[in-house]
Amino acid sequence: MRTVDLIQKKRDGGELSREELAFLIQGYTSGRIPDYQLSAWAMAVYFRGMSARETADLTLEMAASGDTVDLHSIAGVKVDKHSTGGVGDTVSLVLAPLVAAAGVPVAKMSGRGLGHTGGTIDKLEAISGFKVELTQEQFVDQVNRHGVAIIGQSGNITPADKKLYGLRDVTATVNSIPLIASSIMSKKIASGADAIVLDVKTGSGAFMKTLDDSIALAQAMVAIGTEVGRETVAVISSMDQPLGVAVGNALEVRLAVETLKGHGPADLEELCRTLGSHMLVLGGKALDTEEAREMLSELIAKGYALKKFKEFVACQGGSPSFIDQYSLLPTAKHVVAVEAPVAGYVAAIEAEGIGVSAMLLGAGRETKEAAIDLAAGLLLRRKIGDRVEAGEPLVELHTNRTDPKLLDEVKRRVLEAYRITDTPVEPPQLILAVVTKDGVERVG
Numbered sequence: 001m002r003t004v005d006l007i008q009k010k011r012d013g014g015e016l017s018r019e020e021l022a023f024l025i026q027g028y029t030s031g032r033i034p035d036y037q038l039s040a041w042a043m044a045v046y047f048r049g050m051s052a053r054e055t056a057d058l059t060l061e062m063a064a065s066g067d068t069v070d071l072h073s074i075a076g077v078k079v080d081k082h083s084t085g086g087v088g089d090t091v092s093l094v095l096a097p098l099v100a101a102a103g104v105p106v107a108k109m110s111g112r113g114l115g116h117t118g119g120t121i122d123k124l125e126a127i128s129g130f131k132v133e134l135t136q137e138q139f140v141d142q143v144n145r146h147g148v149a150i151i152g153q154s155g156n157i158t159p160a161d162k163k164l165y166g167l168r169d170v171t172a173t174v175n176s177i178p179l180i181a182s183s184i185m186s187k188k189i190a191s192g193a194d195a196i197v198l199d200v201k202t203g204s205g206a207f208m209k210t211l212d213d214s215i216a217l218a219q220a221m222v223a224i225g226t227e228v229g230r231e232t233v234a235v236i237s238s239m240d241q242p243l244g245v246a247v248g249n250a251l252e253v254r255l256a257v258e259t260l261k262g263h264g265p266a267d268l269e270e271l272c273r274t275l276g277s278h279m280l281v282l283g284g285k286a287l288d289t290e291e292a293r294e295m296l297s298e299l300i301a302k303g304y305a306l307k308k309f310k311e312f313v314a315c316q317g318g319s320p321s322f323i324d325q326y327s328l329l330p331t332a333k334h335v336v337a338v339e340a341p342v343a344g345y346v347a348a349i350e351a352e353g354i355g356v357s358a359m360l361l362g363a364g365r366e367t368k369e370a371a372i373d374l375a376a377g378l379l380l381r382r383k384i385g386d387r388v389e390a391g392e393p394l395v396e397l398h399t400n401r402t403d404p405k406l407l408d409e410v411k412r413r414v415l416e417a418y419r420i421t422d423t424p425v426e427p428p429q430l431i432l433a434v435v436t437k438d439g440v441e442r443v444g
């Protein structure tokens with residue numbers, strides 16, 4: 001087999017066989033096939049797409065490219081959740097203890113943030129003492145004893161995806177439905193989940209900008225899950241503005257605690273309830289999503305979800321005292337308001353611009369090796385639909401950086417991300433569709 005023939009076949013709209021995909025993925029992972037040839041293939045996939053069968057085969061090849069996690073010694077249906085990437089996406093910090101409190105075991109591997117998107121592992125490191133590295137035995141043991149563990153991706157899980165994702169990032173081939181679907185699903189399959197709930201973001205701050213493309217991505221991932229016997233449900237939610245009100249590691253931890261106390265922002269609460277309800281149904285703890293939603297509301301109202309969060313923090317070595325005293329979290333020295341230049345109604349908040357602003361304040365990293373400031377980030381004081389008067393704060397910047405040029409640049413970016421109009425604006429609908437193996441249900 002020759003790599004150039006496979007590139008040509010895809011370039012001309014052909015369908016690669018399992019053996020051909022195995023040749024490409026194994027060859028690339030081992031270093032035998034160079035970046036430039038895989039780039040050409042990825043670009044051909046970008047334009048030509050892949051059949052459902054090809055996408056499933058690519059996923060399985062990538063899942064098999066490294067270690068796989070065996071969760072069989074954990075009793076119950078292990079349901080994992082994965083987001084396609086957003087800004088202010090505090091969901092995992094809320095959902096993990098919440099669904100664990102309902103009796104669904106959560107054995108989760110999460111990632112770090114890169115660029116304008118955050119990562120759960122960085123957020124957890126804002127908690128003093130919290131250990132994000134556990135051995136496989138400790139990980140399984142903790143889930144068996146406490147029902148929940150979240151660790152960083154350890155070992156050599158899906159090295160093919162790691163390498164290919166890095167290549168796609170610099171060759172303008174990220175936004176391809178089969179490549180995103182196989183990237184996400186290969187990691188979920190390798191990390192051992194029995195069932196998967198996907199949080200597919202759509203809109204200006206997401207990889208997929210339109211609802212139709214997001215539904216197509218969701219359908220591709222549900223088809224892969226179904227093909228490999230892992231029941232998969234995808235919820236499509238709006239990323240036309242950041243989720244919740246906090247962007248930045250310690251700020252998001254604090255918001256997660258507020259949400260578990262029942263005082264979270266409406267959109268974050270709603271998304272957690274929707275995703276959580278599907279996790280409870282897949283985990284066999286509720287008959288339908290209505291029943292599951294009530295269970296989740298009760299777990300928050302009665303304080304069980306917060307209690308599980310405390311237990312989770314403590315058993316991973318963290319000190320839970322910050323839950324009652326937020327000043328124990330990393331706190332920025334400076335809080336700077338970005339004020340509305342005119343009065344009106346917030347019509348748009350471009351999520352990527354807000355994510356990049358948080359990164360510039362120190363909350364995120366531009367390169368994988370960069371250090372981050374866990375205290376840095378921003379709080380949104382106004383969201384779409386809110387009224388604001390001129391001079392009132394739109395956003396609070398939390399930062400330890402004092403360079404006036406940098407702060408001016410961040411303020412400029414924040415103001416560019418906000419659009420204010422004279423006429424009242426309806427907040428965007430949050431949950432737009434649910435995709436299962438039985439079809440697509442559009443909401444509203």
Ligand code: URA
Pocket residue numbers: 084085165174179180181183184207
């Ligand atoms: N998240 C992933 O893990 N992979 C992609 O390709 C896009 C988002």
